[in-house]
Amino acid sequence: MKITLKIKRFNPEVDKKPHWESYTVEVEPTDRVLDALHEVKWTQDGTLALRRSCAHGICGSDAMRINGRNMLACKALIKDVAKDGVITVEPILGLPVVKDLIVDMEPFFAHYRAIMPYLVNNDPPPERERLQSPEDRARYDDTTKCILCACCTTSCPSFWARGEYVGPAAIVQAHRFIFDSRDQAGEERLRILSEPDGVWRCRTVFNCTEACPRGIQVTKAIGEVKEALRTGVIR
Amino acid sequence: MLRPLIVSFREGVAYRAKGNLLWLLHRISGLGIVVFLGFHIFGMSMAAFNPALHERALELYKTPPFAIGELLLAFLLIFHAVNGTRIAILELRPQLWEKQELATRLSLIITALLTAPTLAIMAYKSISHFLAH
Amino acid sequence: MPQYHQFDALVVGAGGAGLMAALHASRSVKTAVISKLYPTRSHTGTAQGGISAALGNLEEDHWEWHAYDTIKGGDFLCDQDAVEIMCREAIDAVIELEHMGLPFDRTPDGRIAQRRFGGHTNNITKKPVMRACHAADRTGHMILQTLYQQCIKQNVTFFDEFQVVDVLVENGACNGVVAVELATGEIHVFHSKATLIATGGFGKMWKVTSNAHSLTGDLPAALLRRGLPLEDMEFFQFHPTGIYKLGILLSEAARGEGAVFINGKGERFMARYMPTLKDLAPRDICSRCIYQEIREGRGIDGKDYVYLDFRPEVINRYFEEDGNPKRVDAHYLEQKLPDIIEFARVYLGVDPITQPVPIQPTAHYAMGGIPTTNDAEVLADETGRIVEGLYAAGEVACVSVHGANRLGTNSLVDLVVFGKRGGIRMAEYAKQASFRPINRDAAAKEGAAQLERIRNSNGTERPSAIRKELQALMDDKVGVYRTGAGLEEAIDHIRDLQARYQRIRIDDKGYKWNTDLMEAWELGNLLELAEVTAYSALWRQESRGAHYREDYPQRDDVNFLKHSMVWKNGRLEVRSKPVRITRYAPEERKY
Amino acid sequence: MTTTTLSQGRTVRKIQPLQGQARFERAMWLFMRYSGLALVFLALSHFWVQHLLIGTHAITTAQTVVFWGAQGQPITLGNVLFRSYYAVMLVLAVVHGINGVRQVAYDYFGHRPAIYKGLMTLVVAIATVISLGGLLALVLGAQASSEVAIR
């Protein structure tokens, strides 16, 4: 089928402002939007810049706004998004656009690093594995799936309003450790997250949950962190 | 400096999800009510401190533009109350987080159900007032 | 002006191997990691099924069994001392990962959960053994995340989205690399005492592949240009279960949990070929059996694919037939294989819980690569001479622990074991060595020249067209089945493509985030590696592991129980290197 | 952090109470939810009584003064309850509103501390004056009230 891709383009070496450009490409309905973008890049306009790697929704490179909402281009099928044969593609919102669909991810990763995204356990490690019950393991399973694609954070109006807000992705990562029974720094992470730019800036908007390509219950995870802060108990 | 404002109002509104529109409306309604409340308390307290001023304010309230503003206020207040209740309940009752779609739909329905008769009665009262004078 | 950096140790590539090396090296020397992708985007994150170690958490197991399985799986081309190191150290490596926080699935008593995987057996009963430690079907994701987390904790220095275009190898020693900063297009010279290459696979020369767009073999090609050899390039694994047409991998873990292959006649055909291991036979064998079925007209509807069936009722029926007491249900499968079930749903619109999934073999893993010692030191030739200050680990390296065919889960083991050994070794070296002088400007100029040539090339050929042609050619002629005539044709065709590559033209002449340019440059690397792959395949006149020659269908231990090493100095040259054998004598490979 | 293990294999841990700004943010967050829930009843009932039962057009200054005025009115239970109802609503709504404005201002001007602080000082000052006036009117009434009532 023939579709039209409307892409928001910006070349820092030429343009002052972003502008829209349209391309018509021949694709299969079951193709990914990423395939369509490649078709443009490889046969019509090589200057189109985007990040991508795995092409099946695992590496988290190609978050972008497709028809006005955040998705991974490699996980959005043409047949699901092409309305009247038109697909609009824009960079994700709230991070500085560097070129075309590429944004500067550094502020996003700075928030990630800020919440101590690593296991802290100061006891001397045992000879074999640390034991963990399947129930304790299941407690934080959902948030281990995060691929740091930024779909969630850049769909959050609270983040658009204030880029210093740590954002849902960082909270998801914090959740992964706070509720890991092997970890000992949950309290410190919770303290960081209770600062003005922490979890309290989450307005329970749910855009993040809708945007997460990994199906993580992001708002729920944030809510659980708030609950731990509210009740003083990590459970 | 205004970039965050621009992003959340111009581009954010275009973001295709329900949540951010509700957020924006909740924010606008909250601020709207704050502004109204300021004038309202001030005006009412004038009944005690400066009745003449209070009387002038009441006259003003009875003009058509204010009647329309009042309708808007009613909607904003009801929306803010219902939506705020949804947020508060969801956040205080973790078990319900998975039911957010339903909660959103319910709160919109309740808002509509409460707003419709309220606006109707208020509009009726205003119109009959204007007809009588 | 190029930018200049100096580090004792440099790691190129931030996948499992690179991060493991960086973690260990940075404990004692000043270390930096350079990666063209943001580290968590590395392809290690896509690894699904598991990482094997003879922990024996669920049933009896020994690292010696693991070693034997690996060697047999590799069709006796593995260097056995290296395999023994790997399988022995795998146990500690997995425990180390757990201590770093890796969220493995757990047994009811809280230990690391393990599952079956192709080719991993109890050496006494010959039955599949539970050896693959896993975190659902996202083991690689968890390894990558965990290692990156630890790097953050340890404050390792990262140069993210810097693409290495040249390795400074001179007079038998390596002094660092030249990289381009993708965001600006600026050239950076990294001067180091020790450099470790961990840039992963290069499967993008095939069309149907499980490999990422970024796996283009930049560094092996750079070494080739610098006059260094590559080992065992003819051995490239085709994984039997790629999603039909797309090549996206459905992990062997599916079969570990009981899934079976079904042909057009509804038969579980693997039982016919491999009566003991059946569907859990090693990958090379399964891939060939699938093609055999297809050739004999038993593909689904006579087409070029078969089914992977993991509907619970089907699994349970065959469990019962095999006398396995285990039973599964939909919930259990969703728990154990959530991601691959989702892949089938998203990309095929097929729900594996209620429908069989169309699959076809997919180009998956490079057994060959940069030849190294057991301490990840890069070899300069077949005699064991090493390149001073240069190391390699992970998929890009060839130790060789995988021989002619890698067993499932053994790559992740390889990454962490040899990544760690390499990291420690390079740090030891860097501590006592001093910086060798380099000519920064010349180095930068040479690196930049490669890119400038492409930027300014004013031909008519589109790189994408050449890439497409290469990929189709490789699928066709250098795939699961190979013939001498086909390989010769392939080499001619690749050389033709290389000639056309000299006349390309790109659209983007800019500097900032010029992905057009970088893709074109990467294509050059793929062309070099494709040529080398086809050439070594032509040289090896036998069938062994993943390399199957229809004109030489037998394994030939007399003439070919040896590794190939290819050089490209002007023209291609193959030499050979003996296989190191310790205690497992080559025998016929039956399952 | 103290650790206890529950019987179903789940680990539960207690954390130390928060301090400083973190503690304040948590308190305000909780206050917004609880005051909001209270305001649903207070504000909506007030609104409906005033606008639906009475109607804006029926309100006169005289009535208001009679309604609110302190002098010349008996101190009855009803009177006290009704005044408390308004006092509580007024305090909750004003604090809720100010904190709401604080959050909005912080979102957009948080990265400009000078503007943010200036803005908040202004808002708090205005709100304090107005609501103190409101409370005063509510609790004390005023001299003028009886005169108007008589007229």
Ligand SMILES: Cc1cc2nc3c(=O)[nH]c(=O)nc-3n(C[C@H](O)[C@H](O)[C@H](O)COP(=O)(O)OP(=O)(O)OC[C@H]3O[C@@H](n4cnc5c(N)ncnc54)[C@H](O)[C@@H]3O)c2cc1C
């Ligand atoms: C779909 C799939 C599933 C798999 N499942 C399993 C499994 O279950 N068990 C198992 O054991 N193995 C599995 N494997 C194999 C295994 O995952 C890989 O072999 C392994 O992850 C490779 O890791 P690596 O560290 O060597 O390289 P990668 O993880 O591929 O990392 C390569 C790194 O090099 C960098 N790089 C590349 N080129 C350059 C350059 N020019 N300049 C700078 N940086 C560069 C990249 O940015 C990246 O950081 C699977 C593979 C695939 C594709």
Ligand code: HEM
């Ligand atoms: C009627 C019942 C009310 C309920 C249930 C309610 C509920 C809430 C809740 C839960 C919030 C927090 C939202 C968040 O942090 O995301 C909020 C915010 C707010 N409320 Fe209310 N509220 C009510 C009445 C009022 C009144 C009367 C005012 C005016 C004085 C008001 C002004 C605000 C403001 C300004 C905000 C901040 C908006 C923002 O941060 O975007 N609310 N309300």
Ligand code: SF4
């Ligand atoms: S939580 Fe989901 S959307 Fe957010 S970064 Fe992680 S994977 Fe992406």
Ligand code: F3S
């Ligand atoms: S969209 Fe934002 S406001 Fe909270 S629920 Fe998600 S983080």
Ligand code: FES
């Ligand atoms: S390309 Fe990897 S997530 Fe889309």
